[in-house]
Amino acid sequence: MQSTLSELAELQRLLRLDIPGVRRETLAQLSDGSEQYPVDAVFLGSDRPNVPTFLLVGGVHGVERIGSQVVLAYLNSLLHRLIWDQQLQMVLDNVRFVCLPVLNPVGMARQHRGNVNGVDLMRNAPIDAFDSITWPFGGQRLTRHLPWFRGGLGKPLEMEAQALCDLVERLCEQSPIVMALDVHSGFGTQDRLWFPMAGTRQPVPHIADYYALKKLLKHSHPNHRYLLEPQSHHYLCHGDLWDYLYLKANSRQQTLLPLTLELGSWRWVKKNPLQLRSFLGMFHPIKPHRVKRVLRENLYLIEILWRASANREQWLPKESQRQRMHKVALKHWYQND
Numbered sequence: 537m538q539s540t541l542s543e544l545a546e547l548q549r550l551l552r553l554d555i556p557g558v559r560r561e562t563l564a565q566l567s568d569g570s571e572q573y574p575v576d577a578v579f580l581g582s583d584r585p586n587v588p589t590f591l592l593v594g595g596v597h598g599v600e601r602i603g604s605q606v607v608l609a610y611l612n613s614l615l616h617r618l619i620w621d622q623q624l625q626m627v628l629d630n631v632r633f634v635c636l637p638v639l640n641p642v643g644m645a646r647q648h649r650g651n652v653n654g655v656d657l658m659r660n661a662p663i664d665a666f667d668s669i670t671w672p673f674g675g676q677r678l679t680r681h682l683p684w685f686r687g688g689l690g691k692p693l694e695m696e697a698q699a700l701c702d703l704v705e706r707l708c709e710q711s712p713i714v715m716a717l718d719v720h721s722g723f724g725t726q727d728r729l730w731f732p733m734a735g736t737r738q739p740v741p742h743i744a745d746y747y748a749l750k751k752l753l754k755h756s757h758p759n760h761r762y763l764l765e766p767q768s769h770h771y772l773c774h775g776d777l778w779d780y781l782y783l784k785a786n787s788r789q790q791t792l793l794p795l796t797l798e799l800g801s802w803r804w805v806k807k808n809p810l811q812l813r814s815f816l817g818m819f820h821p822i823k824p825h826r827v828k829r830v831l832r833e834n835l836y837l838i839e840i841l842w843r844a845s846a847n848r849e850q851w852l853p854k855e856s857q858r859q860r861m862h863k864v865a866l867k868h869w870y871q872n873d
C-alpha cells in the first residue's frame with residue numbers, strides 16, 4: 537500500500553524500479569495508531585566485509601523534510617544511473633552505500649520535530665554533554681510538550697534511535713571505515729558540515745581526517761559553499777546520537793567519521809518571510825523553484841563524499857603525516873585567537 541507520507545511514497549517508488557543489486561531492509565516498524573510507517577534502509581554496492589561504507593541519513597527531525605528530500609533526490613539519481621553507467625557499478629563493487637532517507641516518519645507525518653513520544657532523537661542518546669549547554673535547546677527532560685525532549689532518564693533508546701545505532705554499529709563492525717552524512721535544516725543562513733562533538737568543545741582525535749576532508753572538498757568541489765567545522769563552535773547539546781556512536785566506535789578501535797549537513801534554512805526565510813506563517817517554513821523552503829534548487833545543489837557533495845569514502849587510502853593522512861596534520865587542524869579550528 538502506498539504511504540500517505542510523500543517521502544515514504546517516493547522511497548517505495550524508487551524501490552519498485554527493481555534495480556539489480558539494490559537491497560531493502562526494514563530496521564523498525566512504527567505506528568501512529570492509524571498508519572504503519574517502516575524505517576527502511578537501502579543497501580547498494582558491495583556486501584563483502586572489509587569494504588568501506590558510506591551512510592546517508594535524512595529525516596531525523598520530522599519538520600526538516602528537505603533533508604529527506606535531498607537524500608531521496610540523490611538516491612533517485614544513483615539508481616537511475618545504475619541502469620546505464622557500468623563504471624559506476626564497478627566503483628560500487630568496492631564500497632557499501634547505505635541510505636536511510638526517513639528515520640522519523642511518524643514525526644514527519646505529524647509535522648513534529650520529535651517522534652511519536654515527543655522525543656528529539658538527536659537528544660536521545662544516553663550521554664550528557666561534558667560542557668554546559670544552553671537550556672532547553674541543548675536537551676531537556678522536563679516535558680515532551682517542549683521541543684528538545686531527551687526522553688525519561690534511564691529509559692531505553694527510542695525505536696528510531698535504536699534502529700540507527702544498531703545499523704551504524706553493524707556497519708562499523710563490517711567496515712574498515714564508515715563515513716556518514718546526516719542531512720538536517722534549520723540553522724543559520726549558510727550550509728554547514730559539522731563534525732563531532734556536539735557535547736564538548738574539546739577537539740576529537742580525528743580532526744586530522746576532517747582537515748584532510750576539508751582540503752579534498754576545497755579542491756575537488758571548487759566554489760562550494762559548505763563551512764566544514766566542529767558542531768561545538770555553534771552550540772552544545774546532550775544526547776547527540778553521533779557523539780554516542782563516535783565515542784563507541786573509538787572505544788572499539790573502529791573508524792566512524794560522521795558529518796551533519798545543516799542546510800541554512802534562514803536564507804529561505806529571508807528571501808520569503810511569508811514562510812514564517814507556517815511552522816514548517818522555518819525548516820523547509822516553500823517555493824517550488826527553491827526546493828528544486830536545494831535538491832540540485834547538494835547532489836555533488838554527496839557524490840564526492842561517498843567516492844571519498846571508497847578511496848580513503850588516497851587522501852586520509854598517513855600515519856607519518858597524522859601528527860603534523862593534527863597540529864594544523866588544531867590551529868585552524870581551535871586556536872584562532
Ligand SMILES: [Zn+2]
Pocket residue numbers: 596597600720721722
Ligand atoms: Zn535537525
